Amino acid sequence: MFERATKVMIRGGSHTLRLWKPYPFFPASAQGATVTDLDGSVYLDYWQGHYANLLGHNPEVIRQELEPYLAAGSLHTGFENSVQIELAEKILTALAQPGLKIRFTTSGTLAATYAIMLAMGYTGRYYVLKIGGGWHGSSPYLLKGAKFHPGRGFNQMDSAGLPPELARHIIVTRFNDQEQLEKTFKRYGSKLAAFILEPFIGVGGFLFCSPEYLKLARKLADDYGVVLIFDEIISGFRFCPSGLQKLYGVRPDLSLFGKLIGGGQAVAAVAGRAKIMSGCETAGSSGWHVNFEGGTFSAHEEYMRAGLAMLNYLTSHGKEIYPRLGQLTARLRQGIEQAFAAEGLKVVCTGSGQTAIDGSSFFMVNFPQKDKISYSSPEDVWDPARSDVFLREEALKLALLINGVHVVHGGGCLSTAHTEQDIDRTIEAYRQAASIFRRFL
Ligand SMILES: Cc1ncc(COP(=O)(O)O)c(C=O)c1O
Structure with missing residues (x-):
């Protein structure tokens, strides 16, 4: 084969x-x-x-939801569906933070890319800070410092096919290193659109951020007007029926979800402060617009049903x-x-x-x-x-x-x-x- x-x-x-x-x-x-x-x-x-x-x-749990749905002849229609509203409500209720909005897409890579575009549109800045060893999918804005290069560490571009000047726009800092974070913000803070990190770093080694590091990240992002993004594509609903952000009590401006929220289907999402998310609107009042308008399979009803069945089950059985x-x-x-x-x-x-x-x-x-x-x-x-x-x-x-x-x-x-x-x-x-x-x- x-x-x-x-x-x-x-x-x-x-x-x-x-x-x-x-x-x-x-x-x-x-x-x-x-x-x-x-x-x-x-x-x-x-x-x-x-x-x-x-x-x-x-x-x-998920097959029981999908089998009758598929048997009834329910392939992709290309119209809106009400199940996505339920899934959106479910995720935002679980995050338990007022004033959030969410938009679905079909992969973590896309969610990360859109979140960076939203941060850039919102701030009018074009630099991004990320963690050495952090993996956010193949988003061009984040393909630096994901792979370790002997002798050079986590500080090289991870892919050909990108404009060389992009390397200057992606700044890499060390995981859980508070001192380096302060120094990096001092140097680049006023140029940064976003600081993106995984509260539980996945491919980087299955390591948790310290609560102090996340608190510092929040404070520095506030001080310098930088959009703080938590990539919860692995950690979302994995450790509790919500994000790690809820357990840590540190709230980002934008969050990325994927994997579990699709119940085995292609679902990812960006959730965050309405003021930033409103950049998705074509004729938005914000005066800036990011082309996060959706793809062919965005919020596909079959996927939404699978995700909702998964999250319903996790919320009702989480205690065990x-x-x-x-x-x-x-x-x-x-x-x-x-x-x-x-x-x-x-x-x-x-x-x-x-x-x-x-x-x-x-x-x-x-x-x-x-x-x-x-x-x-x-x-x-x-x-x-x-x-x-x-x-x-x-x-x-x-x-x-x-x-x-x-x-x-x-x-x-x-x-x-x-x-x-x-x-x-x-x-x-x-x-x-x-x-x-x-x-x-
Ligand atoms: C933390 C994190 N962010 C983003 C991604 C990218 O998601 P996708 O593979 O759905 O594009 C992954 C994929 O494993 C991931 O682990």
Whole structure:
């Protein structure tokens, strides 16, 4: 199947992360915590639809909503639908902050791009500040400092095909570093349209921002008239039935949501202060306009229904779901560290470490190059001098696949479909991987 794919697609597919070497498997079916491939091999999956499937693969709750809807003949119409109003109300009620408006789109990349355009339109400025290691999709305004470049850190453009002068307009600062943030605002604050950050940094290493850092970000953004954007595409509804912003008590001007709010379908959104969001209006009273007018599949009713079913379920079951996921994942992190220690190898699992939440369902397994790596920044996770990135990203993946477990970046996230037995099986798979590694390290 993969050979056939390479004849018609670059590298044999449409998403680089899904195309691991030597070749990826192709799912035949997926249910709950597991995926079955075309050869009939079954994998416990911790990728879970790029972290979108908090209820596991193909959950009953969402299928029950979509199946009768699709059976009634309800493909795309290109008209407005009332379900989007319900989803909009649901998200804004969950954020519990007055004066917000929301607009839907179909990917996190688009939401990030539109949010930056809104910030630029609103402020009349054209510089953006972001975090080294922060990933916001392939938005041209943010394709700098997402990937670590040995010797240069998180400070290079991540893509060709962009005007060279764009590099000067994207400023990168260090995750959770308050001193550097103050210095950066002093230097660039009056030029900045936006400061965008993930309160829980995803690809950067599954690390939480400190509440003090977020408070400082809010204060500096206010002092310098900069639009503060929280990218909650991973963290939204993942740790509680709202954004992390609610738990931290720090409010951005604009928020990005995606993944979970689509219940497995293509939904993302920008939500924020009405004054900034009003830039979407073509003949707005604001005197400026951003072309965030919508795309062919924006707020597709099928997607809206899936998202609403997901968020309704999370709000009504949140009290059980989040603490349980937190406990199971804590056991998994500890079990993995112990399994490697038993083989004489040190690993450090990131993903936890924030007391404001009931527990985190993320885990990333890191291989420190030295004893004293604190795992407090994306540099700790992505600098090959600090972590063995090859072991985490490539070797561990294959060592686990042959033991029936699928991970990305050395780990992933739990869903409500994962059980205590799944955790035991997974720890055992990591133990087997550790014993393979020990023979070679
Ligand atoms: C924090 C964050 N922002 C933005 C994006 C981009 O979203 P999408 O892949 O839907 O374009 C991602 C994707 O993983 C993400 O993790």
